[in-house]
Amino acid sequence: MRLHPDTHTKKWRLSGKSPAKRITDKFGHYRTCAVVANSGILLGSHCGNEIDSRDYVIRMDLPLIRGFEDDVGRRTNMTMLNSSTPKRVKASSHLKNRTQDVYERRMRDIEGTVLSVGTGSRKRMVEAAQLYRLSFLLLSTRGNQRTGIKKLASELGKQRFGGSVIPTLGMMTVLMTTTFCDVPHLYGFFPFQRDARNTPIPYHYYPGDYIKPIIQNNAGHHHMAREYDFFRGLHKEGVLKMHVGPCTRESP
Template sequence: MSTQPDGVWDFGDLAPASTWQFDAGALNVVRKYTAKLTLQKRTQEVKLGKVQRDSAIPFGHYYNTCAVIGNSGVLLGSGCGKEIDSMDYVIRIDLPVISGFEKDVGRRTNMTVLNHRTPTRMERSSQMKNRSEDVYDSRMKDAEAGVLLSDPRAQPQIAKALGVYNLSFSLLKMKGGIKDKINKIASSVAKKKMKGPTIGLISVLMMTTFCNHSHMYGFFPYFKDANNKPIRYHYYPNDRVYPPLEDNFDPRAHHDTNKEYEFHRDLHRRGVLKMHLGRCGDP
């Protein structure tokens, strides 16, 4: 195993296939399964605040290029920001920090997918008396006028936080549980049992329903590269509302992140989507 220059990750056997080509037939096979999500029928839009422009609800439309951005520290030093911002539709997860990291993660956000804990964190953070400790103020401003996708039960918490921030969003409420459907669809696509989907897997499979050329950035569920070089849990510093574990994923979540990573790599191998690791622009 070769030693990499400082700032360059070596992914070894965990890297995606080095050669990649889009396969429309493989995408159509996956879409036969993901169409069962019936997202256009199962989502309801609620406008919070004065939404100034079309908030680009994706379901029922097709985009040529899309990207879903994970929050792994593997994005640091990637220089992928320009490439991400060139996509027609950009999806982020759980309101990450963008300001200060634009060179690596881009600045555009069309949709933010929230897990079940994030609205509680938003509300709690927005109510902090010491406003300098509110970690969501700048994050929300960076994503303003986009789409928030959340559990319907979280609307009061989200609305309360947005009232403090005086920001406008389109909130998409998903009717009925989606995790069980995602499990069945992912299991059918993978031809093996999948369970406990992360919000990342949900976002990736949703993206295939409305995007013709899908890309993934910042998905790497390991804390060291092939040379044992440490990789941060998130590319941005931990916040003080609910800091993630330093060296493992939340054990209460019951996610099999290793299996999901291999699932995404398999979609990459099949040409359904392109998984990006390392520096953008590298061969």
């Protein structure tokens, strides 16, 4: 429960050009949640309706949704941001060629929802919301987002997550979701560059921005294959449901 949003975040109300206002609203509890990562495995999955059917939808790093709704859904309730995305948003928001700023449209499409950032990124997202004149509920973590994650994951997964390996945003998001959701459903969690048929898979299902290319696991700080196995283990134990591959077009 140390990972619950009411415990490990401060809450701020962002409203256009108004200063950020600190609030103390309590976070809700949900029966089913969709946690949507950004792997290219989602392309052609037809998981959109299934994702939208969940009670709460969480995404990561301001992905492009428009144009990919059939595969990734339309709804967003919360967006988790790593430390690099707010930097990219700031740089993109100041591009002279305004048609190259992909983040303004992405943020407008999810206006009024929840953004979750590390303490060091709060100022950048406040500035972006004011620049674009958008309103959000901003969650700012208390201290280091990754505090205790490796120990908790080691206990739950019965395997060691230690040393210099840094937990991914996906790991932190999934473990946080279990604190306020009865049944988390994971989509797009596939860190490999080829599928079971040896077909190449793009890192993200959507195109990149105009800042600089994102390199998968740059510098090797993450142990993504081990995290994938960790999620599969939790799936087998019934803690969560992991979806890899196409979804049916019927209602779940």
